[in-house]
Amino acid sequence: MRTQVGIVGAGPAGLLLAHLLALEGVESVVLESRSREAVEQTIRAGVLEQGTVDLLDSTGVGERMRREGALHRGIELRFGGRGHRIDFPSLTGGRAIMLYPQHEVLKDLIAARLAAGGDLRFEVADVAVEEATSDRPRLRFNEGGQARALDCEVVAGCDGFWGVCRDAIPEGRRTAYAREYPFAWFGILAEAPPSSDELIYCSSERGFALVSTRSPTVQRLYFQCDPDDHEDNWPDDRIWEELQARLQTRDGWTLTEGPIFQKGIVGMRSFVCEPMQHGRLFLAGDAAHIVPPTGAKGLNLAAADVVVLARGLVELFRSGAGGRLEAYSATCLRRVWRTEHFSWWMTSMLHRFPGDDPFQHRLQLAQLEYVASSEAAATTLAENYVGLPIGDG
Numbered sequence: 095m096r097t098q099v100g101i102v103g104a105g106p107a108g109l110l111l112a113h114l115l116a117l118e119g120v121e122s123v124v125l126e127s128r129s130r131e132a133v134e135q136t137i138r139a140g141v142l143e144q145g146t147v148d149l150l151d152s153t154g155v156g157e158r159m160r161r162e163g164a165l166h167r168g169i170e171l172r173f174g175g176r177g178h179r180i181d182f183p184s185l186t187g188g189r190a191i192m193l194y195p196q197h198e199v200l201k202d203l204i205a206a207r208l209a210a211g212g213d214l215r216f217e218v219a220d221v222a223v224e225e226a227t228s229d230r231p232r233l234r235f236n237e238g239g240q241a242r243a244l245d246c247e248v249v250a251g252c253d254g255f256w257g258v259c260r261d262a263i264p265e266g267r268r269t270a271y272a273r274e275y276p277f278a279w280f281g282i283l284a285e286a287p288p289s290s291d292e293l294i295y296c297s298s299e300r301g302f303a304l305v306s307t308r309s310p311t312v313q314r315l316y317f318q319c320d321p322d323d324h325e326d327n328w329p330d331d332r333i334w335e336e337l338q339a340r341l342q343t344r345d346g347w348t349l350t351e352g353p354i355f356q357k358g359i360v361g362m363r364s365f366v367c368e369p370m371q372h373g374r375l376f377l378a379g380d381a382a383h384i385v386p387p388t389g390a391k392g393l394n395l396a397a398a399d400v401v402v403l404a405r406g407l408v409e410l411f412r413s414g415a416g417g418r419l420e421a422y423s424a425t426c427l428r429r430v431w432r433t434e435h436f437s438w439w440m441t442s443m444l445h446r447f448p449g450d451d452p453f454q455h456r457l458q459l460a461q462l463e464y465v466a467s468s469e470a471a472a473t474t475l476a477e478n479y480v481g482l483p484i485g486d487g
């Protein structure tokens with residue numbers, strides 16, 4: 095078998111790349127280890143930057159997002175028992191964000207690829223990248239018990255943080271920059287109407303909490319917990335008690351409760367692999383970098399990577415010119431590091447770090463008050479949150 099671009103992973107990076115390439119007449123095969131059902135049901139991100147929204151719209155996969163997603167024009171920063179709104183359009187020249195779950199984006203992309211006759215292979219095993227530095231890299235894999243080989247012109251490693259593609263770059267040819275955080279997020283989905291029209295990022299003495307939403311009847315909530323904690327330690331009553339305590343305000347705001355139907359703990363880390371390329375193997379999305387979830391950047395960063403990669407690949411296959419593709423890693427890493435900084439900054443400003451002293455708490459509070467009261471500081475948050483320009487513009 096052969097194809098132009100062999101893509102490992104049917105997450106946001108892999109599926110969007112296949113979609114963008116197909117629109118430009120470049121063929122690809124996507125190899126995914128999980129089943130289509132598992133991919134379409136995994137609950138992850140919820141926030142789409144303006145640029146991601148525009149991209150889905152302009153490439154013909156935004157119709158359901160426009161119908162079912164919710165446009166948000168701001169967020170609330172809550173601390174000291176008071177809320178402070180950050181208004182996105184007035185601070186960013188009219189930009190905003192969309193709440194539309196990642197797995198719904200994936201359903202739309204899978205449907206579009208299949209409708210266009212795309213080659214998506216789910217439940218493949220033992221994917222291995224071979225000869226990445228030759229001009230014919232190969233993907234070996236197992237499909238339904240059969241060993242197969244796919245000859246490619248380029249391989250895109252879109253297989254997430256735990257995938258195999260990053261390790262196909264020899265250790266001596268890559269550098270990992272990493273940071274672990276001494277806390278995690280406990281996330282729940284609850285059948286309850288919204289408590290707020292917009293997301294609430296809350297810093298409290300008991301730790302961080304986040305109020306987000308999925309639909310008019312389903313709410314997504316998170317709170318900072320110990321990374322070694324376990325779902326079983328948190329019966330529903332205890333979860334609501336903790337969320338109520340962290341989110342309480344002095345003006346009588348109430349958090350609406352309801353039956354909890356999903357619980358999970360998400361670890362938090364920052365990670366960047368440099369470079370994001372080895373020969374004809376290109377890493378995109380979580381395979382190359384991870385951000386802590388405060389700021390909602392992971393999916394959006396994956397989308398930005400593949401826009402740059404698709405442009406480079408289209409140029410290569412159209413004209414044989416490799417200039418854009420050679421600049422891929424450097425182009426992406428500029429935005430990646432900017433976003434790493436933003437996610438680290440939001441995380442540092444809003445969470446309680448074990449061992450922090452009162453001096454540190456006063457610094458956090460001073461920073462939060464600055465963001466809430468200075469238009470310059472609020473603009474910094476807003477322009478990063480709605481998303482910076484992609485690639486070279």
Ligand code: FAD
Nearest residue numbers: 103105106107127139140253254379380390391392393394
């Ligand atoms: P992935 O989504 O991890 O996709 C990789 C795919 O590759 C998977 O389907 C996997 O099964 C497959 N794969 C792995 N190994 C192999 C292999 N060996 N062979 C074949 N296939 C393989 N980001 C945001 O932007 N906004 C948010 O609001 C947000 N909230 C989040 C909340 C949570 C709880 C979590 C966990 C993450 C959140 N993120 C958010 C991050 C976001 O979900 C990820 O950054 C995003 O999924 C990255 O996409 P990706 O395609 O690079 O990787």
Ligand code: DHB
Nearest residue numbers: 139140306387388389390
């Ligand atoms: C959601 C996730 C995030 O990481 C975030 O910063 C905001 C919202 C969400 O899942 O809705």
